[in-house]
Amino acid sequence: MVGTRRPTGYGIAAARHLAAGVAAEGGIVISGLADGIDAAAHSGALDAGGVQIAVLGHGLDHQYPAAHHRLRVAIATRGAVCTEWPDPVPPAPFRFLRRNRLIAALADAVVVVEADARSGALGTARLAVALGRPLLAVPGGIFTPQSRGTNHLLRGGATLALSAADCLRAAGATTSGPTRSAGALGTAPGAFPDALPLDGDARRLRRVLADAALPVGQLAAAAGLPVARALAAATQLELFGLARAEAGGFRLGSPEGTVPIESAAAERAVVRIASRSAPPSPVRPERPDPATDPSPW
Amino acid sequence: MITTVLSATAHGAEALVVSVEADLSPGLPSFQVVGLTDRAVQEARERVRAAIRNSGFDFPRRRLTVNLAPAEVPKGGTGFDLAIALACLAAGGRALTLGGVAALGELALDGAVRPVAGVVALVRALAVAGVPAVVVPMANAWEAGLVGGVRVLAAPTLAAAVAHLEGRAVLPPVPPAPAGGTVSRGAALPVAGPTDLAEIRGQGVARRALEIAAAGGHTLLLTGPPGSGKTMLAGALAGLLPDLTARATLEVAALHSLAGAYLAGPPPSMARPPYRHPHHSISLPGLIGGGRGLPRPGELSLASHGVLFLDELMEFPRSHLEALRQPLEERRLTVVRAQGAVVLPAEFTLVAAANPCACGRRRGCVCSPADLRTYRARLSAPLRDRLDLVVEVDAVPAADLLRSERSESTDAVRRRVADARGRQRRRAPTTGVALNRDLPVATLRERVGLERHGEVLVERAMASGVTARGVHRALRVARTIADLAGRERVATADVAEALGYRER
Numbered sequence: 161m162v163g164t165r166r167p168t169g170y171g172i173a174a175a176r177h178l179a180a181g182v183a184a185e186g187g188i189v190i191s192g193l194a195d196g197i198d199a200a201a202h203s204g205a206l207d208a209g210g211v212q213i214a215v216l217g218h219g220l221d222h223q224y225p226a227a228h229h230r231l232r233v234a235i236a237t238r239g240a241v242c243t244e245w246p247d248p249v250p251p252a253p254f255r256f257l258r259r260n261r262l263i264a265a266l267a268d269a270v271v272v273v274e275a276d277a278r279s280g281a282l283g284t285a286r287l288a289v290a291l292g293r294p295l296l297a298v299p300g301g302i303f304t305p306q307s308r309g310t311n312h313l314l315r316g317g318a319t320l321a322l323s324a325a326d327c328l329r330a331a332g333a334t335t336s337g338p339t340r341s342a343g344a345l346g347t348a349p350g351a352f353p354d355a356l357p358l359d360g361d362a363r364r365l366r367r368v369l370a371d372a373a374l375p376v377g378q379l380a381a382a383a384g385l386p387v388a389r390a391l392a393a394a395t396q397l398e399l400f401g402l403a404r405a406e407a408g409g410f411r412l413g414s415p416e417g418t419v420p421i422e423s424a425a426a427e428r429a430v431v432r433i434a435s436r437s438a439p440p441s442p443v444r445p446e447r448p449d450p451a452t453d454p455s456p457w
Numbered sequence: 458m459i460t461t462v463l464s465a466t467a468h469g470a471e472a473l474v475v476s477v478e479a480d481l482s483p484g485l486p487s488f489q490v491v492g493l494t495d496r497a498v499q500e501a502r503e504r505v506r507a508a509i510r511n512s513g514f515d516f517p518r519r520r521l522t523v524n525l526a527p528a529e530v531p532k533g534g535t536g537f538d539l540a541i542a543l544a545c546l547a548a549g550g551r552a553l554t555l556g557g558v559a560a561l562g563e564l565a566l567d568g569a570v571r572p573v574a575g576v577v578a579l580v581r582a583l584a585v586a587g588v589p590a591v592v593v594p595m596a597n598a599w600e601a602g603l604v605g606g607v608r609v610l611a612a613p614t615l616a617a618a619v620a621h622l623e624g625r626a627v628l629p630p631v632p633p634a635p636a637g638g639t640v641s642r643g644a645a646l647p648v649a650g651p652t653d654l655a656e657i658r659g660q661g662v663a664r665r666a667l668e669i670a671a672a673g674g675h676t677l678l679l680t681g682p683p684g685s686g687k688t689m690l691a692g693a694l695a696g697l698l699p700d701l702t703a704r705a706t707l708e709v710a711a712l713h714s715l716a717g718a719y720l721a722g723p724p725p726s727m728a729r730p731p732y733r734h735p736h737h738s739i740s741l742p743g744l745i746g747g748g749r750g751l752p753r754p755g756e757l758s759l760a761s762h763g764v765l766f767l768d769e770l771m772e773f774p775r776s777h778l779e780a781l782r783q784p785l786e787e788r789r790l791t792v793v794r795a796q797g798a799v800v801l802p803a804e805f806t807l808v809a810a811a812n813p814c815a816c817g818r819r820r821g822c823v824c825s826p827a828d829l830r831t832y833r834a835r836l837s838a839p840l841r842d843r844l845d846l847v848v849e850v851d852a853v854p855a856a857d858l859l860r861s862e863r864s865e866s867t868d869a870v871r872r873r874v875a876d877a878r879g880r881q882r883r884r885a886p887t888t889g890v891a892l893n894r895d896l897p898v899a900t901l902r903e904r905v906g907l908e909r910h911g912e913v914l915v916e917r918a919m920a921s922g923v924t925a926r927g928v929h930r931a932l933r934v935a936r937t938i939a940d941l942a943g944r945e946r947v948a949t950a951d952v953a954e955a956l957g958y959r960e961r
Contacts, residue, residue, distance in 0.1 A: 165826055195826035225827060359910075359950065375851060377661045387661035388938070392950040395957030399917040405961045407813060408849070 161189055161327075162263060162281040163197025163273035164306050169406060170371070171197055171274035171306055173413070174298050176204030178271060181324020183210020187331065190215065190267050192259060193228055193235070197273045197281070202231055212239040215263050217256035219249035260284040268331035269294040271321050275309030282309050285318070294330040296321035358396060361385055365393035366402060375409040460547035463559035463588055464525075464540035465579035466532045467715050469746075469792070469799025470754055472575065472582035474559075476526045477537060479544035484520030490541065492525030495533035504535075504564045505542045512568035512616040517549035531751055531796045535563035536573040539592065542615055543622070553622040559583045560618070562594040568615040572596035574717035577710045580604045592618050598631040599723055603710050652692040655866035659853040663690050666846040666958060667808075668870050671697035672877035673893035673937030675930075676785065676807040676843060678770065678960075681850030683817050687810035688768055690850065694808050695732035695764040696867040699875040705730075705762045708802065712754045712761060731763030733805075737772040745780050745790055746801050752792040757784050760805035770809040771835045778840055781807070785843045788895070813849075845894075845930050847960040877940040893937045898929050905932045906945075911952040918956050931955040 161179055163171060175197045179189045183205035191198040193214040205212045214235045216224075220243060223229050232241055244262060245255065260283055264270055270288035272295070275281040288295050297318040300307020314320065319330055358366075361383075368374075368382040380390030394410040397403035404413045462477045488502050509516045523541055525532050539562035547553045561579055563571040576597040583591050584607035591609055593601045598611035610628040612618040620626040654664060663679060663686075670677040671694060679687040701709060706727050713719060713731070735744060735756040742748065746755035757765065757780070767773060784790050784803035791800050814824045815832045824832070878892070885891050888904060896904055907915070915928055923931070932947075934955035939947045 225830075227830060361950065375662075375849070377659065380661065388665050388954055389950060391662060391665075391957040392954035395953045396914065396949075399914055399921065399953075399956070408851075 161201040161271045162284045165196040167196045167274045172200040175200035175273045179204030180208040183208035214241045216243040217259035218251035219245045219247040221247045224251040264288040271296045273298045274306040276305045277308045361393035362396045369412045373406040373408040373411040462540040462544045467575045470801045472578040474586045477540040477544045478524045479548040480522045481548040482520045486518045488521045490523045492528040507566040508564040508568040538564040559588045559591040570594040575715040576600040577714035602631045653867045659857045666848045671874045675845035677846040678844045679810045685850045685852045691766045691808045698730040700728040733760040734766040757803040758801040761802045765805040767809040770811040846958040880940045893933045905947045910949040
């Protein structure tokens with residue numbers, strides 16, 4: 161699984177989702193431990209408790225990017241971290257390009273999650289085709305620069321990667337029915353929004369959240385709330401895992417690294433609500449909730 | 458014969474009374490000044506000798522020793538000239554009435570009395586010590602008049618001061634100015650800061666954050682691409698603060714006077730809170746206080762009771778940024794130098810502006826992930842934790858800019874801020890603090906009085922990584938939000954809004 165080092169939130173979510181699904185089915189996720197899609201794929205597989213391989217573009221004495229040191233250790237404990245370079249060889253751009261051919265060669269299928277028009281991931285895709293490996297790509301928005309490369313691959317004949325099952329099928333693995341990836345994501349905190357102690361403002365604001373981050377001012381106007389109340393509402397949604405704060409504002413979805421709703425504090429919260437005589441009347445979201453929708457992608 | 462004239466020397470943000478003692482004894486003519494003095498005081502000998510002669514008096518032709526007591530305190534500057542001259546003349550036999558009289562001022566060679574820095578603090582120290590009258594330079598008379606409790610005499614020349622002390626003529630007394638009142642050149646006083654909120658379109662969240670920062674004294678960081686209006690918004694904060702109290706006016710005046718800000722004349726308004734915006738190329742002593750000898754107040758102190766605006770926060774050297782931590786927690790600054798340590802006040806409201814990344818482009822950002830990490834790391838985690846209100850500012854759409862309706866003005870928002878501050882002040886007997894930002898942790902929960910759901914939000918926030926300090930700071934902000942709304946109890950939405958301003 162490869163892709164851009166500067167993905168969108170969608171790309172990160174897709175990489176995590178697909179990697180988690182593949183790993184949950186016993187597939188081995190291979191990536192390059194770089195920033196962006198690589199890291200998302202590795203951490204998705206890690207969450208699902210899967211076996212994975214990280215192929216480095218430098219010797220084992222080095223760590224690039226340094227911030228992924230812990231991820232590397234975690235991968236090594238349940239998989240492999242490998243490289244073609246002797247230990248003292250430092251990272252260099254051309255080594256990362258050479259590393260890509262190993263990823264393509266080790267894999268039974270190559271999935272490109274997000275890649276802009278000049279991304280190195282497209283090089284990996286070319287190598288995969290040259291080596292006769294099945295090539296898959298995750299479709300993206302036509303306005304998203306990071307999806308330009310992947311959409312281009314799809315037009316060129318790459319297989320659509322819409323689920324972990326697609327990836328596994330391309331890799332020649334037999335899957336046991338629907339993947340468990342939805343189950344892996346089912347622990348997302350927003351699974352039971354009606355049980356949460358949200359006030360009317362929060363419920364109103366939830367309905368105007370979108371898949372892309374919108375500034376608080378815009379959300380306030382759409383929900384008909386003053387900005388102060390809109391910020392309060394969005395923050396409540398964020399704290400309960402129903403919204404995500406990003407550069408540029410709030411969007412639907414759970415924040416990365418959120419403690420699941422099963423945490424003691426939130427459990428108490430739900431219990432408190434349940435113990436009240438008149439629970440707040442549930443408000444049905446107008447759009448299907450991505451966290452509960454059985455076919456989210 | 459020994460004579461004594463009182464004077465004063467700056468000591469950090471304060472001043473100490475100094476006795477200028479002159480002794481004339483038999484021996485070869487000489488003139489020594491002792492008492493831990495700096496170069497400027499040693500040079501005073503030449504100025505004093507020339508000023509005395511050129512004023513038509515005789516300089517004593519014997520062994521003349523001047524001591525500045527207490528001798529263990531370092532002393533500097535040119536403010537002792539007048540006191541030294543008067544002590545020398547009295548020692549030389551002139552019948553000056555010096556009982557409890559203090560004198561400040563630098564002497565020109567022709568005997569004119571020149572202004573010096575720090576007169577507000579110096580005169581205040583003399584007044585506190587019970588000195589009945591003080592002779593000051595003409596140009597500093599308005600500063601001395603701010604203090605009250607001491608008779609201020611403005612001397613144009615050494616000769617005029619001598620004539621007064623000999624009872625031959627009278628120096629006109631300077632009427633005490635009402636502290637907090639206007640000591641100005643008569644022009645209309647601008648109340649707002651550099652920008653008025655009425656000039657700013659849109660930016661709802663940022664406007665709200667400015668109001669909260671002004672009401673509770675919380676720290677504010679505006680992030681956004683260049684040209685999005687961060688500087689303009691930050692400039693509006695000073696205008697939102699209410700007028701200074703009489704006590705604060707005097708404190709601000711003392712600090713600014715010590716820094717020499719008044720040598721060119723009085724500011725347009727004494728009652729408005731200061732607005733300081735040092736450039737990121739400022740030196741560390743310039744920021745925290747420094748200079749020859751004992752440290753003089755730096756920008757952090759000069760912003761006391763007002764606004765400190767740090768534009769391009771990320772461009773400030775790390776040492777400068779870390780220096781903000783003590784003032785942000787303790788509202789004061791301990792500066793230690795070879796000559797001694799001083800404690801300087803630094804009770805400012807911090808507003809900072811920063812680009813979202815090193816390249817500064819929101820769309821089409823060309824920073825690598827490593828660049829972004831490096832940029833972020835310029836602000837240490839403890840300092841980030843001390844930013845209460847972090848607001849993303851984006852350029853206002855052209856359509857909004859061209860809309861003719863005016864936004865709410867600074868004056869209107871300042872009235873709400875004043876109300877909210879009034880509520881905090883009325884609680885002060887129980888809380889012990891005048892601003893919510895200073896609410897002590899021990900009684901914070903009690904003061905804030907969270908509803909059950911507010912507690913749940915706080916627990917969720919801590920579970921998702923907000924530090925204990927972060928929660929405490931958010932609760933103080935929530936208290937301010939409730940004060941702005943006139944609520945006794947802090948509502949759940951207030952807590953949510955306060956947490957919403959914290960950096961993720």
